[in-house]
Amino acid sequence: MPDDISLKTVVVAAKEQVSCSLGEEAAILHMRSGIYYGLDPVGARIWNLMQEPHTVEELRTAILAEYEVEPARCEGDLFALLEKLRAEGLIEVRTGGAT
Numbered sequence: 461m462p463d464d465i466s467l468k469t470v471v472v473a474a475k476e477q478v479s480c481s482l483g484e485e486a487a488i489l490h491m492r493s494g495i496y497y498g499l500d501p502v503g504a505r506i507w508n509l510m511q512e513p514h515t516v517e518e519l520r521t522a523i524l525a526e527y528e529v530e531p532a533r534c535e536g537d538l539f540a541l542l543e544k545l546r547a548e549g550l551i552e553v554r555t556g557g558a559t
Contacts, residue, residue, distance in 0.1 A: 465542050467517040470554040473510045477550055488550055497548065502527060503541055510551060516542065 479488040486504035488497040545551045
């Protein structure tokens, strides 16, 4: 498992979860733990993109194109969200280019 997530890291939603949209937000159920997680509208958009493998850079580019946010804040918030999702076992993190 890679230690650090970088812009070149590929991320994808883990298989051991189910999720659904709740308006502009999203709810995720981790099947193994039985714990529910909620995401705000921007987090839900990122989650939707991660249903297919994408690099972190691709996610950042999509969010910058769709939302009015400073690039540095976008990147920092994106890395924080991905680290939290990884810690909870909700995403798979792969090194290298997109698959």
